[in-house]
Amino acid sequence: MPTNPLTWMIFLPLLGAAVILCLPRDNHSLVKWTALAFTIPALLLAIGIYQGFDRTTAQMQYVTKIPWIPSFNIEYFVGIDGLSVTMVLLTALIAPICVAASWEIDKAPKAYFALFLVLIAAMMGVFCALDFFLFFVFWEVMLLPMYFLIGIWGGPRREYAAIKFFLYTMVGSVLMLIAMLALYFHNDPHTFDMLKLAEARSTYSSTFQSLAWLALFIGFAIKIPAFPFHTWLPDAHVEAPTAISVILAGVLLKMGTYGILRVNFPILPEGTLRYAFWLLAALGAWNIVYGALCAMAQKDLKKLIAYSSISHMGYVMFGMASLTAEGIDGAVLQMFNHGTVTAMLFLLVGVIYDRAHHRNIDGFGGLASIMPVYTAWVALAFFAAMGLPGLSAFISEVLVLLGGWRNYPGLTAVAASAVVLTAGYMLWAMQRVYLGKPNEKYLNLPDISPREIATLVPLGIIVIVLGVYPHAILDLIDTSLQHLNGTVLAAGKAAGAVASAASGAAAH
């Protein structure tokens, strides 16, 4: 029996998928309970990891390393540090919530939950893998269930949205494949071990760093999604069923920024320094502003939240680009916070869509008086998304902006001004949907159900707790991230020293 909790967290959902496929077709509730039963253990293990995680070291923890394909030096190599532990926690938390949010699925629930569990396993694998090949396999495995989940259980234009998501992501991943192979063959002995690839960082030539960095970046940027690769996201979100939107925005988008921090930063630090301003900071700031502006123009509530995701993921890019202690901590904290907040938002949109069967912002009005409990939850989630002090996202956005200010004051001013835009579209949507005169059509809508509240409670608690005590997460991530940041800056100094020595020699 494997003793590493990470291995269990990756493969239990897969086992669950296999079990579900063997269940009788007609017993829907058995399928759902089984799916829940295979996501709860991962959550418990995650809580154990949260308590047992050593916060004082930047080393990998919970490491397992087994040869997989010895002739090509491919390993089953998993482990987590402060960067990945937050993502593992987030995935473990969101998974059972999504199962609960999918309780009303009636169309082929066996296939739905089996695919869903495969998706969870793949995402967990991405965040735990330390062998690049393994990372890539999990990264790609995630595509297939997502394609079917959007394509079969989605909205009216689901076929278009599903294939668009698939094609965009695959374009990115094939570029990643080439960069990965180039890194593999550059090292002698050839290796996919990300830690060894990172140790050899000084041996990659300048051109190699630039090209590999760009190839990897495009792969990750499509996932974030960064402008101009973002257009798949609104389509996918609008068509996807609620739970899939939650997992998409809550966890899947983070794979992009996680990839940049896990691969680009430590392995190609020179490339990171070279492109930090234009491709991370400037693009991040543009993402923040552009996403906010697009969100403001939306008529569909779900699309509005999809664009707000693009805007909020911009903070993550901007924070990591600052290459400061506050900025990079803020970026990863923002990844976690956005995961919880946006999950709430999509769940809440799902609640109203299930009742009214549309999401037109102008088609409602005065829901606050019809569904008061629901509206209270909406208020919490909207204020959190706005970055209201006292709620989680405020801390991470402030950290990002503080860090950014040190290196890019001009861009920071732009990014900070978008906070006003965010408040604008959030409050405006709030006003149109929930305040004002109740719409006659919807006077009889039932308020939020206990099951729906149950999916929101854990997220709400986290949003409030992290708003007043962010160290619950910051302590986890700080050591690893400062080490990572130091690595990148040190590579910059080394390259600078070489360059100045060369120019000095030329002067003599």
Added chain:
Amino acid sequence: MGAAMAAPTHLGNLSSLGWLLPEILVGLAVVAIFLLDLVVDDKERLGDVALGVMAIAIVLITRLLWAGDRSLFENSVVVDGFGLYFKLLVALAAFGAIWMSLGSREVHRTNQGEYWGILLASALGMMFMGSATNLLMAYLSLEFVSLTSYVLSGYKQGSRRAGEAALKYLIYGGVASGAMIYGMSWIYGLAGSLDFHAIHDALAGSPSGASLALFVALLLTLAGLGYKVAAFPFHAWAPDVYEGAPIPISGFLAVGSKAAGFALLIRFFYTALAHDGGAGAYQLVGGVSWDQLMLALSVLTMTFGNLAALNQQSNLKRLLAYSSIAHAGYVLMGLVVLTTDGLRAMLFYLAVYYVMNLGAFLVVMLVANSTGREDLDGFRGLAWRGGAWPAAAMAVFLFSLTGLPPLAGFVGKFYLFAAVVERKMYFLALAGVVNSVLSLFYYAKVVRTMFLEQPTGGEGAVTVDVHNGILLGVLVAATLVLGVAWSPLMDFADRSARFFLG
């Protein structure tokens, strides 16, 4: 062991026979089936005989794997790791095709005994293609395969498409093999020998003054070989033939004939026109950069195949034909790099391709068996009208053909790309991956039709019988298992990626 080392490795005519048991068995079976056809009424029994013969042949080939290398019949054919690998692959392809034929309605309707005999004969020719080390032997085996394939592809009686397929195949084939034998005569003129190894020595020893003549000779020879593997611009027959032929034969041509063509192509170019320069890198002889030619051929073939498949709207067999053209392009990438790594990647890919492509043809056959339809509309909503398992299997095969993990096709492509990146040929790698993305589009179209669209009611139910279900299960399992635990097959391919040069 010492005695085995001392045994002669170049055998004369009589002593060669012992090393040729699989071929002799298949050859005798061909004759036997033609004779039995006169007395047996139930022609399906002849199919069973053919299946049994192929199974025994596979066992016999496997036994030869540990017997050491030999050159037979005064250096006309060779028994070596490379040859045996392809012999096994071709025999498995024939086995799969016979198994499919036994479960196929189209073939059942014809009720003719010689079908099985000709199928075995075609397999026999393919087995020789992988081990020929002499231009004459190469030509004869290739032509033998072509002639039998013409007959097989036109086997559906009363079908205009089948007649058209056979005729097109024959005409294209005639032109291609004519060009090839003309090219071979030039090579003979330049090198003074038909033997691969002697050609190599002659070319290596001569100054490169005749390189233009050699270049023309190679172009002409490539016409015949490119035609067999369906590479651009010798591919034009494939869509029509795949569409007109019975589905098991389309599958057989796609996986068996292509593998045999590659076997001959690889052996000819790697042993007659290059040699192992040490450290796993091959060096060209004769002053002709045929690797550049292969590069162009590879990129054009995969791009053309994929673009044409994108345009292909209705018939599944045509779609798979264009896809098989594209895959010939991917495999050619392994030839361009001129390394042992590229060589073993090709061997591995062709084995994986056998599994997933035969599987795709099998699902097409299952749908055709139940509904008589081969068009995309016949697949609409397949998953929602009782065909969930064949639909899921088809999705596995198609995504494997796309090259997505954790399926076998990904591993195959991974090794091909790895061989290309190892040589720092990033442009070629980029062409390959861009093509993979293109291919996703049309493979996903089939998946979309099966899963994302609802049946309209007129498609007819699809059922899977036990006979076909077994093969489907085996192929799905192989596609999945080779996607995560491919070490044994890779080791086998690695061991087989070498030639016996005497």
